[in-house]
Amino acid sequence: MPLSGTLDVAPRLADAPKLDNYDTEAWEIAGVELLSLTFEIDDRQMTAALPPALHPTIPPVAYFSVAAYPESPIGPFALAQVRVGCRASALPRGFLLRAYSDSPAACDALGRRWGYQCLPADVRLRRYHDRVVGTVAVDGREVLRASLLDPQPISGGSIFHVSTMNLARADDDGGRGVLVQVDPAYTFHRAERGAPEVATFERDAWNAEGIELVWPVTATFVRCDTGFPRIRYVLDAQQPARTGTRKLR
């Protein structure tokens, strides 16, 4: 059977957010701008970056994203994420290593409601005619600069955004931690594709020690309606997704 993650979940749980409950209401947000980059990563970390519930992709990949949400119940915010590509059983997913937002209120809400390990930072998304640039700076130190170069229009229907798996703590997790599946829908209004470039990636700021980018795959920039849905599934982080998935609704 396929390889499985070997991440020791316990130390990560110490910093993981605590869910209020599983009865999260959805946030549906229009006019979101979303920059996404995909890179193949060094296979030495292909299992170490993932909890035992998940399988690595072959080749292993990392997803970088920077998004601007123009409105939400806690106001506008930007959100940057670094995820590792994986499979939950047979389904494509991205396991969140860490997120940053320019809104402390968003960090709090995303953590309590959807399990995002999200810290405050200066998160910016800038669109130019020759590139789209997402940056994250923590206390003045740039920890991510990710760009899409030479954007070309494509159909949004060609884009496949993988859903996210967030490691969190919950009242009923028995101290083992849960993976929260965040699987928003997307309605695309504009989509572009280009070459990905990561000029700055400070791994220690992203729980990404050992993650080496070895091969660029692609970058996309979209304007879409999306958001954060109600939580439908949670997984035991430490057993295979096939047997450790709990359906909530």
Next chain:
Amino acid sequence: MKFGIFYEISVPRPWDPESERTVYERALEQVRLADELGFDQVWAVEHHFLEEYSHCSSPEIFLTACAVQTKRIRVGHGIVVCVPQINHPVRIAERAATLDIISGGRLEMGTGRSATWTELGAFCANPDDTKKTWDEIVRCLPKMWTQERFSHEGAAFRMPPRAILPRPYQKPHPPMWVAITSPDTEIDGADRGLGWLGLTFGGLEEQEKRIAEYRRRIKVCEPVGEVVNEQVNTVNFLYCHEDDATGVAKGRRLQGTFGYMAAQLLSAREAYPTPSYPALGLLPQLRPDADSPGDSVRVPDGLCIGSPDRIIEAIKKWESVGADRVNFLLNAMEVVPQEEVLASLRLFAKEVMPKFAKTESAEPAAVVAGGS
């Protein structure tokens, strides 16, 4: 209705020095038995880098071994990846012709373009281009096999006049097929006079519609070769057992294991947004409604698992929707012990095969003289 077997050559971890050899030797033993039992075809895929799922990167060598160890079964080279970064078109033609000679004219030639980023990315092939390069290459292959000298100026490749040698043993050339996975590929195949080499499991109702459209379109095709191949070749799992419950249970394990492993692949569309890959490879048909990681891999309808009677009924359904041939996957990740694979083949040949019309010897697929 004709029956065949096909191979991905999946090799489960942990790997030791004997792992791959063992799987290959078992496959060859199955092929020899299939030949004796009257199966018509053996197919082998071409995949690269697909750990555990498929260690079949040089199918022409495996198929050559099949050919020299058998007498009558036809050898299906398919699909050959018609992406110039992976296979130069001349090398495709040369290898295929040699295999046709060695096998005594038993080659069936399958064509396709790969569906994973794992493969395309490694060879620096642009997923945007693979439909175009496949189209260019399938138009060239028959000319390479039949023209005294061949030259070409195209987008995928260019070359000055050369004699492409050797020439296929079959005249004018071996039957050609195209892998059918993405929507509308059946129309591509029909319009070019290529046989339908289905690579999706089950889904009788959907397949019936697509086969009907294929039949309609191929009547007015402009063939790429000198013959039209209007056969529909579907794929299925086979686990045949006297006890129906045992057969179904073990067959579902085989099907579930294959589906689970196929779902691990990084599909071209998942990694690289492109209109060239509107579908996620094998994934949607394996999990069309699944959005929970706890869902089992879907069990498609029309599977050939269970007792001989159940399998006969399944094949009759395939026959009724227009399939001419069924290729069986016999194992995945070696979850079925070799003796059970062989027993399943024997029982199928004894109880199921006689229920379907069959010719005395395997015949090539080409059925209609072409020429545009």
